[in-house]
Amino acid sequence: MTDGERLESLLRSALTPVEPPEALSDRLERALSELTEAAAVELADLDPAEMRDPRNWVRPAAAVVVGSLAGGALVVVRARQRQRKRGGSLRSLERAVREVADDLEKRLRG
Amino acid sequence: MDGVADKHKLDRDFTDLYRAHLRDVYSYAYYRIGNHHDAEDLTEQTFLQAYRHFERAQRESDGRPLRPWLIRIAHNLAANYYRDRARRPLTQLEDAAVLTAPQDTESVVEGREHVREVLEGVSQLPDDRREALIMRFALGMDNREIAGALDRSEGATKVLIHRAIRQLEEKLAEDGDD
Numbered sequence: 176m177t178d179g180e181r182l183e184s185l186l187r188s189a190l191t192p193v194e195p196p197e198a199l200s201d202r203l204e205r206a207l208s209e210l211t212e213a214a215a216v217e218l219a220d221l222d223p224a225e226m227r228d229p230r231n232w233v234r235p236a237a238a239v240v241v242g243s244l245a246g247g248a249l250v251v252v253r254a255r256q257r258q259r260k261r262g263g264s265l266r267s268l269e270r271a272v273r274e275v276a277d278d279l280e281k282r283l284r285g
Numbered sequence: 286m287d288g289v290a291d292k293h294k295l296d297r298d299f300t301d302l303y304r305a306h307l308r309d310v311y312s313y314a315y316y317r318i319g320n321h322h323d324a325e326d327l328t329e330q331t332f333l334q335a336y337r338h339f340e341r342a343q344r345e346s347d348g349r350p351l352r353p354w355l356i357r358i359a360h361n362l363a364a365n366y367y368r369d370r371a372r373r374p375l376t377q378l379e380d381a382a383v384l385t386a387p388q389d390t391e392s393v394v395e396g397r398e399h400v401r402e403v404l405e406g407v408s409q410l411p412d413d414r415r416e417a418l419i420m421r422f423a424l425g426m427d428n429r430e431i432a433g434a435l436d437r438s439e440g441a442t443k444v445l446i447h448r449a450i451r452q453l454e455e456k457l458a459e460d461g462d463d
Contacts, residue, residue, distance in 0.1 A: 182403075182454055183422075188396070189403040190423035195311035199325050203307070203332060207300065 299339050303332060306352055309424045310359050316419045317363045319408070327366065331359040353433030356424070360416065360434060406456045414449035421446055 176184070310331050314324035335342075335358055342354050407415055413435065420426040420434060432442040 178454065179450065182450060182457070185399055185403045186407075186418060186422045186450075186453075189400045189407070190316060190419060192308055192423055193312045193315045193324075195307055195328065196321070196325065199311070199328065200307060203303070203329060207296075207303065207332075207336070 295340055295343070298343065299336060302335070302339075302351055302355070306355055307332075309352060310355060312423045313356055313359050313419055314363065316407075316423055317359075317416065318366065323366070327359060327362055330362050331355065334358050334362070350430070352424075352426070353430045356420065356426070356430075356434040357436070402457060402460065403453070406453045406460075409456065410449055410452060413445060414452060417442065417445045418449050418453075 307328070311324060311328045314327040314331070315321065318324050318327060335355055342351060346354070407418055410418070416435065417431055420431045426434070428439050428442045428446070431437075431446070432439045435442065435445075437445070
């Protein structure tokens with residue numbers, strides 16, 4: 176085995192793939208499936224006849240926000256997780272809510 | 286309703302992408318940043334961003350694998366992570382599977398020591414060389430994929446990896462002489 180091959184073999188041993196913690200996989204998977212299901216159900220339930228009345232435009236608008244901007248809801252999940260980590264002070268909760276609101280506002284404008 | 290069916294398909298495709306590459310993104314984040322806590326955060330942000338832009342990426346990929354695109358998102362987020370917080374990668378990784386295996390024989394201990402030296406050497410390489418080695422050896426990406434993730438040509442990527450290995454070899458030789 177040449178020096179180069181030996182080093183490549185060592186690199187393979189050193190840089191082994193790292194399994195993500197189970198909690199991270201569960202959290203991400205749950206958040207993604209909740210988001211996508213919520214948006215799909217909301218959109219599927221719409222009755223085209225009802226849509227002529229502007230008073231009924233709130234629900235589809237919300238579904239679009241949840242569906243096409245699903246990242247926003249993931250941000251909510253993250254903010255809640257961060258809130259738990261921070262120990263639950265009122266100030267940090269306010270900050271988390273503000274971050275989420277800013278993030279959603281930016282994306283709604285974009 | 287076509288829109289709903291399309292959305293279902295898109296979500297299914299994204300779930301497949303997520304399941305296939307969660308370990309890749311996490312491994313990249315871990316070796317790039319050096320601790321599990323921030324690697325989790327970076328992984329989460331990567332998939333968050335990927336979800337936002339998935340439809341467009343899928344449309345533009347023309348059937349090509351999306352792993353380079355996903356790793357590129359992680360690469361950009363990692364760059365922001367260091368820029369915003371003025372942090373550098375840790376010299377010593379928190380821990381890794383290979384370093385926590387039980388020691389029994391002398392050769393295993395010696396092997397672990399070599400691995401530790403290699404990891405330390407990798408962590409001291411310039412960012413682009415370190416990233417290329419992480420992608421090649423931790424994620425098993427080929428030159429074409431690495432080129433896509435780093436936005437370089439395949440030729441430039443081949444040279445980058447060659448130089449990274451040579452620099453690491455020289456560094457390990459120097460350390461061995463000390």
